[in-house]
Amino acid sequence: MSRPENSLGNALRAWRARITTADVGLPSTRRRRTAGLRREELAHLAGISTDYLLRLEQGRSRRPSRDVVASLARALRLSTDETCHLHLVARLLPPTPLKIPQLMPPGVQRLVSRWGNIPVGVFSASWTLLTWTSMWTALLGDPSLRSPEERNLVRAVFNEPPDMGQPLFPAEQNTTEFKAALVVDLRITRGAYPHDEDFRVLIDEVMSNSEEFRSLWSTPALGSRLGGHKRLRHPLVGEIGLDNDVLKVPDHDVRVVTYTAEPGTSDEEKLEYLRIAAARTTV
Known part of the structure; x- marks a missing residue:
């Protein structure tokens, strides 16, 4: 035997x-x-x-x-x-974390500091923006002008009226597909952090304010993709096409969001123009 x-x-x-x-x-x-x-x-x-x-x-x-x-x-x-x-x-259920991590691991902090020429934002699992590069500000506006609560992407997408001013994410990106993918990721977060009271309050708030969110939350969809090719409109360079990628850091449960341009294209030139313009404003 x-x-x-x-x-x-x-x-x-x-x-x-x-x-x-x-x-x-x-x-x-x-x-x-x-x-x-x-x-x-x-x-x-x-x-x-x-x-x-x-x-x-x-x-x-x-x-x-x-x-x-x-x-x-x-x-x-x-x-x-x-x-x-x-x-x-050991034939035991894995432990359930009580709170969603709101701090970045040192490795991610080092990566972001070295990616100064790329629009990069780091979000928690509840989609609160934790940090960003100067190029993120140049492309999408300055998140520091918002309160920490207003830097939550879920609130920005589902709660804000159209006249809120500079959006946290470009309006062109807030498609039905993007919103559905965001809700799928939130549903995964709820399963991973069922005891996080702040996250429960966030979901209840958006649920009460948005019929669209309620509909998407009740739809058992899986496998939606948050990233993809995005065409954005910028006040300085006009329309710009960028590849948007969402990279997850599982052990610390943060989402690293990047925007990059295909080399040798006019979109790359426009992104470089924004980098130069941003550098001049900080001098």
């Missing part, structure tokens, strides 16, 4: 092997027979006995409590996705 697969034990051993003592603030020793943490070191960090960790790794114990799994995840410095995987192999 074949032995049952030991997914939990295999995962724990693999993650323990990749962690160094320096990673967790433990003193290093010169002679270590195995890479990574020793079993007793991980057990100490997780607040469990070494014997119990041995039984988990050997598959003799397969149903650790939720508290034990959470302690192991913290001790092993697991990412969000890895923590979910650990819960699943």
Whole structure:
């Protein structure tokens, strides 16, 4: 008879092997027979006995409590996705985050700082604009003129009257297809953060103000695409065609929105003109 697969034990051993003592603030020793943490070191960090960790790794114990799994995840410095995987192999439902992240990871901050020549905006999972480049301002207007609540794309698309002034996103982009894709992404966010009270308030607010939103929210559509080729109208350069891409950073759940032009086109020249104009205004 074949032995049952030991997914939990295999995962724990693999993650323990990749962690160094320096990673967790433990003193290093010169002679270590195995890479990574020793079993007793991980057990100490997780607040469990070494014997119990041995039984988990050997598959003799397969149903650790939720508290034990959470302690192991913290001790092993697991990412969000890895923590979910650990819960699943331990036959537990993954933990549900209480709040939508509103802070950008350092890696995304560094990317945005290096993309100064591209219109880039970073949104939270509730579609609140967190940061943007100067080229975003040159193309779409200055978000700093709005309050943090007004920088939410859902409110801007479904709540604002046509005479609100400079839109958060260009009016040409607010097509039925775009709105449907936005609502699909919001529905995914609700599933990921069912206990976020601020997000619930946002959805209730837009639901009460927009019949179109209510209709889209009740439609079980999946797979809609937020990006694509967009033709926008700008007061300085007129009509400009740009590729709009929405890149998700899953572990931190932010959306990086970019606008780029095809090389060698008049659209690229117009975008470059906006960059020069923006640079002159900041001098």
